Amino acid sequence: MFSTITPFKFINFIIIFGGLFIVPEKGTAQAIHVNPWTAKKMAVIPPAASLTDGVWLKGELHVHSRHSKESSNNPISKIIAFSKSVRMDYLCITDHDNHVDGDVAHNTWTDPEFKSDSVLLLYGAEWTTTRGHGNVFSAKPYDHQQLFDVRDQRDTTIGRVKNKLGIHLSANHPSGKDNFGYSYDLVQSIEVWNSVLWAKNANAIMIWDDMLSSGRKLTGRGGSDAHHGVPDSPDKTTTNSSQAKVNYVGTPTTWVFAKARTLQAVIDALTNGRVAISSNPFAPRIEFYADINADGKMDLMMGDNAKATGKPVKFRVKLAAKQFPDGEYTITVIKNGSKFNSYTVTGKTPVAEFTDTPAETGRTYYRVTVEGPQTPYPQLSGWAAISGNMVGLSNPIYFNFDPNF
Numbered sequence: 001m002f003s004t005i006t007p008f009k010f011i012n013f014i015i016i017f018g019g020l021f022i023v024p025e026k027g028t029a030q031a032i033h034v035n036p037w038t039a040k041k042m043a044v045i046p047p048a049a050s051l052t053d054g055v056w057l058k059g060e061l062h063v064h065s066r067h068s069k070e071s072s073n074n075p076i077s078k079i080i081a082f083s084k085s086v087r088m089d090y091l092c093i094t095d096h097d098n099h100v101d102g103d104v105a106h107n108t109w110t111d112p113e114f115k116s117d118s119v120l121l122l123y124g125a126e127w128t129t130t131r132g133h134g135n136v137f138s139a140k141p142y143d144h145q146q147l148f149d150v151r152d153q154r155d156t157t158i159g160r161v162k163n164k165l166g167i168h169l170s171a172n173h174p175s176g177k178d179n180f181g182y183s184y185d186l187v188q189s190i191e192v193w194n195s196v197l198w199a200k201n202a203n204a205i206m207i208w209d210d211m212l213s214s215g216r217k218l219t220g221r222g223g224s225d226a227h228h229g230v231p232d233s234p235d236k237t238t239t240n241s242s243q244a245k246v247n248y249v250g251t252p253t254t255w256v257f258a259k260a261r262t263l264q265a266v267i268d269a270l271t272n273g274r275v276a277i278s279s280n281p282f283a284p285r286i287e288f289y290a291d292i293n294a295d296g297k298m299d300l301m302m303g304d305n306a307k308a309t310g311k312p313v314k315f316r317v318k319l320a321a322k323q324f325p326d327g328e329y330t331i332t333v334i335k336n337g338s339k340f341n342s343y344t345v346t347g348k349t350p351v352a353e354f355t356d357t358p359a360e361t362g363r364t365y366y367r368v369t370v371e372g373p374q375t376p377y378p379q380l381s382g383w384a385a386i387s388g389n390m391v392g393l394s395n396p397i398y399f400n401f402d403p404n405f
């Protein structure tokens with residue numbers, strides 16, 4: 001390929017061949033590289049969906065039942081009963097597909113316990129492969145066997161199968177053991193918060209920022225990856241049973257702003273990035289908005305994308321909770337992968353506002369993280385001891401991201 005600037009002495013005419021050669025004054029021609037992939041004109045970005053016509057739903061997107069061989073004391077009925085007790089709206093049980101040779105349909109989904117009168121049960125599984133793990137989320141049963149069978153093929157082949165199945169695929173615990181070794185172009189979301197152990201997610205956040213910075217609107221979501229339930233009697237205790245009181249459904253909790261209380265609306269919200277993650281089901285939920293035309297009315301929320309006009313944008317971060325613990329929260333704004341600023345709020349005035357002008361050309365994104373006092377999670381007696389101070393994070397608000405990317 002052409003380098004950015006290539007001197008061509010003794011050539012004093014114009015050639016167009018991938019790059020444009022112009023004749024400079026002193027008889028030395030320079031090639032001005034033209035990147036053929038640069039967007040010629042910003043595509044029209046569709047207006048954002050309603051900020052009010054919808055419902056906040058909270059759920060768990062990564063949990064293993066007895067159909068995963070290394071789980072213990074964790075039948076589906078126990079997971080659903082617990083989810084109901086902490087008022088989860090939706091749940092995806094994601095058993096390892098390789099433990100049933102890909103036949104999730106005749107294991108997790110046909111389990112007589114796979115039913116609930118109050119919790120929306122997504123269809124899914126953990127795609128467990130040599131090159132890493134990913135979760136599938138679907139509003140209806142799909143042929144998971146096809147995704148299992150194609151796991152070792154080239155990514156282009158996998159992409160075709162995935163698209164045909166019409167599923168939402170999500171990269172799990174993308175760094176470290178079982179890192180996601182596939183192209184991120186195969187996935188709509190990434191698990192940026194896996195389990196109660198926040199510190200181990202640092203590399204996942206780095207990968208996320210890299211993907212966002214490269215123009216990919218990739219939703220960040222959470223998942224406890226819990227495998228173990230509380231034993232029903234002392235003799236059922238295993239070496240892993242202690243985990244059940246530390247890391248279980250809701251650690252962390254993924255909130256979606258869905259158009260309706262339906263399975264499909266949960267998937268759509270996940271795909272569109274109207275998503276925030278909280279450390280537990282009772283911890284504050286982050287709402288992140290932007291007013292792009294200075295009319296005092298918010299126009300965008302996290303996950304939304306708009307054209308930058310070159311004018312200042314007013315952003316609002318709001319923490320929503322039934323009850324706040326005492327103490328100060330630190331809200332950190334990340335702009336294009338780097339810290340932009342931080343703000344201190346309390347539960348009494350849980351709102352921070354700031355103004356910035358996203359560049360008129362090129363992409364910009366803003367996302368926020370919230371650290372501070374943890375809201376108790378009484379159902380998990382050991383949670384508070386290791387939960388640290390990460391309270392929540394939002395998905396980005398985007399400017400000039402190509403909707404046709």
Ligand SMILES: [Zn+2]
Nearest residue numbers: 126133172178
């Ligand atoms: Zn995994």
Ligand SMILES: [Zn+2]
Nearest residue numbers: 062064126225
């Ligand atoms: Zn897992």
